[in-house]
Amino acid sequence: MRLSLLDLAMVRSGQPIGEALADTVHLAQVADELGTFERLWFAEHHNMRSIGSSATAVLIAHVAARTERIRVGSGGVMLPNHAPLTVAEAFGTLAELHGDRIDLGLGRAPGTDQVTMRALRRNPADADRFPQDVLELQGYLSDQTRIEGIHAYPGEGTRVPIYILGSSLFGAQLAAQLGLPYAFASHFAPDHLQAAVRAYRDGFRPSEQLAEPYVIAALNVIAADTDEEADALRRQALSSRVRSLARRVPQLAHADLDDDIVAELMDTPVGQQARHMATYTVHGARERVAEGLADFQRLADADELMVANAASGRDARERTLHLLADIASA
Template identity: 55%
Template sequence: MSHYPDYSLLELASVREGDSVGATLANSVAYAQHAEMLGFKRLWLAEHHNMEGISSSATSVLIGHIAGKTQNIRVGSGGVMLPNHPPLVIAEQFGTLESIYPGRIDLGLGRAPGTDPITARALRRDGLGAEQFPEDVAQLQSLLAPLRAGQPVKAIPGAGTNVPVWLLGSSLYSAQLAAMRGLPYSFAGHFAPRLYREALKVYRDNFQPSEQLKHPYAVLAIPAVPADSVEEAEYLATTSYQRILSLFKGQPLWLKPPVASMDGLWSAGEEATVKDFLGLQVLGDAAAIKGQLNQLLASVEVDELMFTVDIYDPEKRRHALDILQDTRQG
């Protein structure tokens, strides 16, 4: 590593059990403002549908809301699930966002639907889905590029805004496509830790410079549970464990309060599956997390780390960002 990576955040706008979406989004704004004050580089919002407990389905609306309540932090999608949307609609939405908040908007694109097949059909008119992802990405890029003579379909606003397009992935597919197209790449290590080394290596090894990007630029998303002590972090992490367990059981994904022990809540097999899912999680106080990050960064080259922080108490969640920021010092 030639330099320590920048820090960013991925936000799912997770709803605490019994809380309202309004309260959740107010907490997301306070979280973004705190991250901005600490110097975090960007905050991205995920797109999920039909998931009780996650309120980031109208991703571009939330990006505008958070960009409007902050000054400098970049705000974007982590990501827009392109199979769900006509590229023209996304070009118009992000062209509008870029026009309101110039130089601050990122358009991260994923090729999964971010939901179940029935909901995917409810979102998309023609069921073309992921097979046409490369074409959709190319179409979107051309809609955000300067207008060409005789161009029949124009994104207004959108054309000429050149909103930076990112590719997101949890396998080698998007790493190859991002490298080929000369786009920045973000790997979803927060839920798919297995292939992160291979994907980031494929991306760097095959990168072709483009108008948007001369050198490869890679982000790795990982889960983090920062606290003032390792013991407190272990306690706070049970919120995340309960949530991933609910995911595997097909239950609602409300953020639940931490528990003193997970005994009785999961079987040995379930515990192994959850811990595997969170394989890249960093946990503890600043010193512990710094050690874990150094170990991670010794084996992989990334320009930026993007943290997901599933902590139940909004104040402790904001404080977790102070602790993360401390790991960059010294």
């Protein structure tokens, strides 16, 4: 079973961001030392107080410099927020610094709300150019730029592998057409997983980067020494997600969302949304998690599973890593 990790550099309520980033580095080093995980990806999000991975390339550079084996990359860079040339230069620099350990996962969503999207100087229509921007970026990272006279230095010739991220048929069809690996964001957008994977596999065309289709499917995992401990951690994770979603509601953005209020929100549309987003969550002790991972891999028809480590707190997340490594090596 191929396992990888998705990290948002989660910032707990009241936690200094610097401390949260230090936790991220520590967990990356643990994953690297375990030698089980294929890759570690960081996701671009903006204007979310509980997520510290907004400057994705900066965090990748920091973590790659402090690990030795594990691949490090983006899951993903939201390409319409950036010029393809600047992405090529950033990830070309990473590749020159860290060799063949860098991945470039690309998405077309804003990674934020509509107001913040405008603060990013992004036009909603920019998403319509996503296929063209992917091709332009591919050109910069290869030896054949698609824009005459424009080259990525660093970047040109590095051939940083590109992955298409998505949660709908659009990304699946694009990845298939371009012959690129496809990663489905089922850890928070579960609805179209199976349909998207079928569309990708059915429509795949081999490319220079990839001869056969390759699917990565994401899910949330909480592993603990006992089922009861994992159940408690699952409740904490669900409460954290409810709290995060509630902060996007204007009337609740600055409210004191204590545990009692969060408990009341569980029976509202916010709570229902949080539970739906967590549809693909595996939690429990070792055996239950092993069975859940195998079941999900069959359901998703996935070549690799991307684990969002959903436990709250560094110690619990580190224990999840050790148990996952034990499962994968069994």
